[in-house]
Amino acid sequence: MFHYPFDPSQFSETARVWWNLFGFYLTVAILLGIAVYAALVLIPFIYSRSRKAVDEIKPGVVPGERGRNAYLAVIVVLILASFLAVFVESYISVNELASLIEEEYGVTIEQLQAGEADGALVVEVRGFQWGWTFKYPNGIESDVLYLPAGRPVIFKVTSDDVFHAFSIPDLRVKVDAIPGQVNMGWTVPQTPGTYRIQCYELCGVGHAEMISKAVVLPPELFDFWYESLGEELVVEEGG
Amino acid sequence: MASSSEGGNLALLATIAISVVFFAAAAVALGYYLVFGENLAGPPQNIYVIRLSEYTIEASPEPIIVKVGQPVVFKIVNEGAVEHELMFVPNLQMMADMIMNAAIRLQEQNPELSEEEIIAMVDKRHEMVMEEMIEKALKGKVEGEEFMIELEPGESTVATFTFLEPGIYVIACMKLDGTFPEPHAKEGMFNQIIVVEG
Structure with a gap:
């Protein structure tokens, strides 16, 4: 039904930042993994060749007194350094994203979190057992999510019955849908295409079929859809 | 030991x-x-099934992604209850407005005619003009036998196209049955073909 992309970095601004961050985490994890597995393979060789039982367990002697404090220090520093690197990188990329949205699209992170911004499209997302409804500012209600490329979109997510989680995996959007509460999520879609929308919170028998699609259209095509269906609705209300 | x-x-x-x-x-x-x-958004495919119904154009798999210069086969099925068409549209907004205006004008000029008769008149008058317009707009961009494929309910057909320029091409249905005086495209009956280099 849908294509499954592996590298989502060009689909949306959020996807790009999270994908880069994931790449950084992966690099750190691979480096640490290489060190750990190298030790795992090499240490048995080294200690099986030399018959000196250096690390033999002796009652009453704690490991620290065996004279290997330097190794311990290296390991602790490595762990702390990797944690620190990952935290710093996360902080940097989130800040990068915030400044980019503000400079390129004129929308601040505070506005996005509040769900009110002039330059952004606000979509009300309602989850129910088992499906999604999307409501646009001009009154269109649709079960397929249409989005304009290159414009910030704010999702105001809520639920009618039980806990759901609204997610567009390829665009790196995931927001909990909780009854009686409105949660904010946002993204800037970049590449036209069709993406999967899925519920990420076990919500009942139909959870696995709680799938919809997000169609990212070029701006002029989105405007055509938005205006023609919006007009129709106004006519119906008048008559 | x-x-x-x-x-x-x-x-x-x-x-x-x-x-x-x-x-x-x-x-x-x-x-x-x-x-x-x-890959950009999954591998570009060579075969797509396109389903027409009231009022959507759905493809399987979605989205329709095609490589430049590679022939692509569309199996087009009308699963709806009325006649639909699959038409390449260079400018959706303009084309939809043109057809809507023509339908409204004809109705004003001939108030004695029924809706079906006006729809038939619009179809007849604009078929030639639109076909010419589309062929002119798509010349050098898309190769294919026909850019306007009309299908009765339950009917299906197979068409082959070759896209020569990357970009986004719009397919839509401009029939008026059921949505008069607006064409079906204004109810959301359109889709995009994404042509990528590679």
Whole structure:
């Protein structure tokens, strides 16, 4: 039904930042993994060749007194350094994203979190057992999510019955849908295409079929859809 | 002594075996990335099934992604209850407005005619003009036998196209049955064909 992309970095601004961050985490994890597995393979060789039982367990002697404090220090520093690197990188990329949205699209992170911004499209997302409804500012209600490329979109997510989680995996959007509460999520879609929308919170028998699609259209095509269906609705209300 | 040394060897072998398994898994992951990692939004396909109904154009799989210069086969099925068409539209907004205006004008000029008769008149008058317009707009961009495929309910057909320029092409239905005086496209009956280089 849908294509499954592996590298989502060009689909949306959020996807790009999270994908880069994931790449950084992966690099750190691979480096640490290489060190750990190298030790795992090499240490048995080294200690099986030399018959000196250096690390033999002796009652009453704690490991620290065996004279290997330097190794311990290296390991602790490595762990702390990797944690620190990952935290710093996360902080940097989130800040990068915030400044980019503000400079390129004129929308601040505070506005996005509040769900009110002039330059952004606000979509009300309602989850129910088992499906999604999307409501646009001009009154269109649709079960397929249409989005304009290159414009910030704010999702105001809520639920009618039980806990759901609204997610567009390829665009790196995931927001909990909780009854009686409105949660904010946002993204800037970049590449036209069709993406999967899925519920990420076990919500009942139909959870696995709680799938919809997000169609990212070029701006002029989105405007055509938005205006023609919006007009129709106004006519119906008048008559 | 001998038994403890044997046990040591066994542990060594087990350790090596486990690390080999983990490295093999990492190699598989890397291979998956190298094979599938370069695609834009999934691999461009050569065959798509396109379903027309009231009032959507749905493709399987979605989205329709095509490589430049590669022939692509569309199997088009009308699953709706009225006649639909699959038409390449250079400018959706303009085309939809044109048809809507024509329908309204004809109705004003001939108030005695029924809706069906006006729809038939609009179809007849604009078929030639639109076909010419579309062929002119798509010249050098798309190769195909027909850019306007009309289907009765339940009917299906197969069409082959070759896209020569990357970009986004719009397909839509401009029939008026049921949505008069607006064409079906204004109810959301359109879709995009994404043509990528490669």
